[in-house]
Amino acid sequence: MAAVLEVRDLQVRFATPDGEVSAVNGVSFDVNESECVGIVGESGSGKSQLFMAVMGLLAKNGRTLGSAKYRGTELVGMPVDKLNKIRGDKIAMIFQDSMTGLTPHLRIGRQMTEVLEEHKGMGGADARARALDMLNLVRIPEAARRLNQYPHELSGGMRQRVMIAMALLCEPELLIADEPTTALDVTVQAQILELMADLKRVTKAAVVLITHDLGTVAGLCDKVQVMYGGRFMETGDVRQIFYKPQHPYTKGLLSSMPRLTEDRRTTLYAIPGQPPNLQRLPAGCPFQERCEFVHQRCVDELPLLQEARPGQFKACHLESLEHPVDDPTRAAIPAEAMPPVIRDVRTA
Amino acid sequence: MPPVENAELLRVQDLKVHFPIRTGGIVFGQYTPLKAVDGVSFSLKAGETLGIVGESGCGKSTLGRGILQLIKPTDGKVVFLGNEMTSMAGEQLRAQRQHMQIVFQDPLASLNPRMTVGDIIAEPLTVFFPKMSVAERKAKVKALMAKVGLLPQMINRYPHEFSGGQCQRIGIARAMIVDPKMVICDEPVSALDVSIQAQIVNLLMDLQQEFGLSLLFISHDLSVVRHVSHRVMVLYLGKVMEIASRDSIYAEPLHPYTQALISAVPIPDPDLEKNKQRIVLGGDLPSPMNPPSGCVFRTRCPRATDICAQVVPKLEEKAPGHQVACHHWGPPAQALV
Numbered sequence: 066m067a068a069v070l071e072v073r074d075l076q077v078r079f080a081t082p083d084g085e086v087s088a089v090n091g092v093s094f095d096v097n098e099s100e101c102v103g104i105v106g107e108s109g110s111g112k113s114q115l116f117m118a119v120m121g122l123l124a125k126n127g128r129t130l131g132s133a134k135y136r137g138t139e140l141v142g143m144p145v146d147k148l149n150k151i152r153g154d155k156i157a158m159i160f161q162d163s164m165t166g167l168t169p170h171l172r173i174g175r176q177m178t179e180v181l182e183e184h185k186g187m188g189g190a191d192a193r194a195r196a197l198d199m200l201n202l203v204r205i206p207e208a209a210r211r212l213n214q215y216p217h218e219l220s221g222g223m224r225q226r227v228m229i230a231m232a233l234l235c236e237p238e239l240l241i242a243d244e245p246t247t248a249l250d251v252t253v254q255a256q257i258l259e260l261m262a263d264l265k266r267v268t269k270a271a272v273v274l275i276t277h278d279l280g281t282v283a284g285l286c287d288k289v290q291v292m293y294g295g296r297f298m299e300t301g302d303v304r305q306i307f308y309k310p311q312h313p314y315t316k317g318l319l320s321s322m323p324r325l326t327e328d329r330r331t332t333l334y335a336i337p338g339q340p341p342n343l344q345r346l347p348a349g350c351p352f353q354e355r356c357e358f359v360h361q362r363c364v365d366e367l368p369l370l371q372e373a374r375p376g377q378f379k380a381c382h383l384e385s386l387e388h389p390v391d392d393p394t395r396a397a398i399p400a401e402a403m404p405p406v407i408r409d410v411r412t413a
Numbered sequence: 414m415p416p417v418e419n420a421e422l423l424r425v426q427d428l429k430v431h432f433p434i435r436t437g438g439i440v441f442g443q444y445t446p447l448k449a450v451d452g453v454s455f456s457l458k459a460g461e462t463l464g465i466v467g468e469s470g471c472g473k474s475t476l477g478r479g480i481l482q483l484i485k486p487t488d489g490k491v492v493f494l495g496n497e498m499t500s501m502a503g504e505q506l507r508a509q510r511q512h513m514q515i516v517f518q519d520p521l522a523s524l525n526p527r528m529t530v531g532d533i534i535a536e537p538l539t540v541f542f543p544k545m546s547v548a549e550r551k552a553k554v555k556a557l558m559a560k561v562g563l564l565p566q567m568i569n570r571y572p573h574e575f576s577g578g579q580c581q582r583i584g585i586a587r588a589m590i591v592d593p594k595m596v597i598c599d600e601p602v603s604a605l606d607v608s609i610q611a612q613i614v615n616l617l618m619d620l621q622q623e624f625g626l627s628l629l630f631i632s633h634d635l636s637v638v639r640h641v642s643h644r645v646m647v648l649y650l651g652k653v654m655e656i657a658s659r660d661s662i663y664a665e666p667l668h669p670y671t672q673a674l675i676s677a678v679p680i681p682d683p684d685l686e687k688n689k690q691r692i693v694l695g696g697d698l699p700s701p702m703n704p705p706s707g708c709v710f711r712t713r714c715p716r717a718t719d720i721c722a723q724v725v726p727k728l729e730e731k732a733p734g735h736q737v738a739c740h741h742w743g744p745p746a747q748a749l750v
Contacts, residue, residue, distance in 0.1 A: 107606035206696075220697040250468035251633060252694045252713075255677035259693050277607060280679025284686035303683045321611035323640035325663065325678055325750045326685065332618070333640065335611035339576045355608075 068095040069239045069271045070119070070156075075131040075141075077111065077118045077295075086343050088114040090295040091131065096239060101265060101272040103286035103303070105279060105318075109340050111295035112275050116241050120158060121148045135239070154184040157232035161244035163224035167216040173200075173227055174212030180234050199230040202267075203260060222253035229260070233268065243275045258284060279322060283307055291315050294341045294351025297370055301377030311373040312381050314352050350382070358383055422595060422627050423457040423480070428489035430472070430479045430651075434702060447701050449475040451651035452489070454728070457595070462621065462628040464642030464659070466635055466674065470698055472651040473631045477597045480629070481513055482506060494594070511541045514588035518600035520580035524572040530583055531568035534558065537591045553590065561586045561616060578609035582616065589620060595627040602637060614641060635678050639663055647671045650701055650709040653728050657735040665744050667737045670710050672745040680750060690747055708740065716741040 077089035089111040096102050106112040118129040119140060133140045135151060152158070160166040168176055177196035181187040187195065193212065200208035203226040216224055225245060232240055245261070246254040262285060265272060274286055282289055282303070289306040291299045291314065299312040310316040320334040338355040347353055350363040362382045370378045373385075431446035450472040457463050465473045478484045480491050482498055491498040498509060514537075517523035524533055534554045538545055545553075555565040561582045572580055581601060588596050598617065602610040618641060621628055632638050638645060639659060646656040647670065655668040666672045676692040694713045699705055705712050711721035720740050728738040 107608060222697055250698070251635070251674055251677045252468060253697065254679075255673075255691055255693050258679065259691060278679065279607070279681035280686070283681050283683045284679055284689075307681060307683050318607055319681060321608055322681055323611075323614075323636045324680060324682075325636055325639060325675065326680055326682065332615050333611040335615055336608040337612075339578060339609070340606065 066097040066100070068097050069136065070096040070273075071132075071134045071137075072115075072119065073132040073134075075115065075118060075129065075133055077114045077123065078128055078130070079124070080126045080128075081344075084344060087346065088127075088295055088343060089118065090346075092292075092295075092297050094290060094297070094300065096271050096273060098238070098271055099269045100288065101274060101286045103282035103289045104273060104275045104292060105277065105282055105289060106292035107277055107340055109343060110292040111343075112292045113243055115292075116158070116243065116273065116275060120152055120156065120241070121145070122158075150184075153180055154235045155237055156239045156241065157235070157237040159225075159228050159232050159240070159242040159245050161247050163221060163228050163248070164216065166228050167224060169216055172213055172215055173219075177212075177227075177231055177234060180231060184235050195234065196230075199234055200227070202233070202264075203227075203230045205230070220253075222249055222256060225249060225253075225257055226260070229257075229264070233264070233270075236268065237270055239273070240270045241273045241275070244277070245274070246281060247276070247278070254281075261285060279307075279319065291318070294346055295343065296351060297378075297380060298352065299377070299379045299381075300370065301374075305374065305377045309374070309377070311377060311379040311386055313356050313358055313383070313386065316386060317355075350380070420459045421456050422459045422461075422494065424490070424492040425456070425480060426454050426490040426492070428453045428476070428479055428491065429487045430475050430484055431487040436702075445702060446487075448651050448704065449701065450479055450486075453648070453651075453653055454489075455646055455653070455656060457627050457629065459594070459627055460621070460625045461644065462630055462642045464638035464645040465629060465631045465648060466633060466638050466645060467648035468633060468698055470650075470701060471648040472701075473648050474599050475651075476648070477515065477599050477629060477631055481510065481515060481597060483515075507540075511537075511591050512594040513597070514591065514593040514595075515597045515599060516581070516584050516588050516601045518603055520577050520584055520604060521572060523584055524580055526572055529569050529571060530558075530563070530575075533572070533583060534586045534590055537587060541591050554586075557586045557590055561589070561620075562612070576609075577605050578612060581605060581609075581613050585613075585616065585620070589624070592624065593626070595629065597629045597631070599631045600633070601630075603632065603634065610637070617641065635674060647674065650699065650704050652709055653736075653738060654710065655735075655737050655739075656728070657732075661732065661735050666749070667731055667735065667742045667744065668739050669714050669716050669741070672749060673715075676745075676749045678750070685750070689750070692745075692747075692749070708738075710739075 073093045074091045075089060076091050079086045079088060104112045117123050119133045129141050135156060174193060174196055178192035181192040181195055197208055200211055205211055205223060205226050246257050258281060276282060286303050289303050290297050293314050299315045310319060317336040321336060323333060336355050341351050349365055350368050353359045353363045368380045368382045370380045373379045428450055429452055430450040431448050433444040434447045435442050436445045437443055453476055467473045479486045486499055493509060531554050535550050538550050558565045563582050602613050605613060620626060630641050642659050644658050645662045647654045649670055655671045666675055673692045673694045680686050696713050699712055707722040707724055708726050711717040726738045726740050728736050731737045731742055
């Protein structure tokens, strides 16, 4: 399978008055043809900025290091006019907030035909017909009428459908969806997820789904990459990640979610502590302050992604999660050197 | 989860909160009521958690505010500890509110950025116990900070120095400082990251156990509601669709809307999720300004027939402790999860 997107050692830094903030700290991965990759992480994990950097959409104070290639063409540092030929055409993006993602003063029809004029040189009736087809494809009721409406006249779920239709206009090879259902109600979210699953079958586009919701990832994705502190903690096949997580963070995330399918527990497992401050990331593992298996090596040395099981990679010094205590590399660090949240867990 | 005592703490009867909205022109326009909450009745026992679920615009937050009298209800009764609250005002109402507190959704926005954490948490004390000495107040605040998982030495910091989860702990401490009997939690974990949600849910349940609190847990997240609630109430366009104990509502929901809601929840399990037959409702929530005639859910309901457009279904007990408002109530046709 050929890679649509190849990212190598990508870093994203922001200059702020308080010094430089590293949002993404060197990630490498491929997105292959007709594959759906889930990028999971909490707020501040760098999951959105990673793809904003790939699309050349970083804020002014941001800069990108490393490489991101679309079909062999380097995107990092590409001049805007050349980049504009690719994004919107070959690579399309769906944003979380459909109200700000659409231009408020242009009718839906105009916003859609503009894309076709720009990239395909289509005009007038042809472009309008194609826009109408796309709205029908995403199952918008009374599509012809919608073309003449403004974004504020549509409901949130309908606007999200318009965004998806717009992204699909030029039959992109890569579709990046950044939290496409987060702002929607449960029943509307179900409609959009159903739609995306169907579109995945119909179009041949590779899809990147950026989300904090493990539930949506489970239903749609083939591969999952878990981010924390601007790095990948674990990557692998969706079933490996959900059924056999190898990283304490992934495992913690999965067990901290209450589920409809299991017997109720009295207490939820909770990962202690707070997400890291990106301005002051610790030297070793970014998850060290919240990890119940932390040992000296985690403080001293950054764990790199290594193959834990075939096809599944983890960035963790632990030999295995099944028997973390028997780990030969484990040299417990003194309790007083540990952050207080961990101390409580350990002594409990 | 602590056992529920039998004493009734709160009874809400046919509560209505209508907002007048001007429609039409300035001169010839008129006021049309927007029925945010339209005839909701339920009761809450001491030590019990009632989960209130529904989509945005179903009136779940307005209901919470209507109970606290933060918004004056248009009609209906709120009986708290045997006292009718809708007719109360001023000092009388204030005295009641000591026992009913609220935790808001947006942790940072609900804290005054110019007050220190200590002052924020102590503010209810200055309102309800003005004679309490400063030292005593401070000691109480510090003790409670430790209880909700904040370091007491952070008492002089400001809200912006805390993360979202910590801010929510401050909001919970502010609600708990006056030993309330009931706390209304309005989407307390929706704005938080997955790993922090579990911390706050655990904290609320621990506090409930320790102080015998009653909780009204308003949320759109059905998994979290299932975890914390004894009973669950489902709202749609300001009306109660179904109310039952947690186990019966999740195991055998009788209302088609509840069934669709449960079926719509994505489950973090790839095999289950990929093979599941989701009940997908068509369309969007109708405008509350112009709700459908008869049953408000009929425009999206897979079971709707003629009668649904003509007769408003009454909320009736169809199984022990299980109330449903539907002409075509019945168990789901397929497995939901």
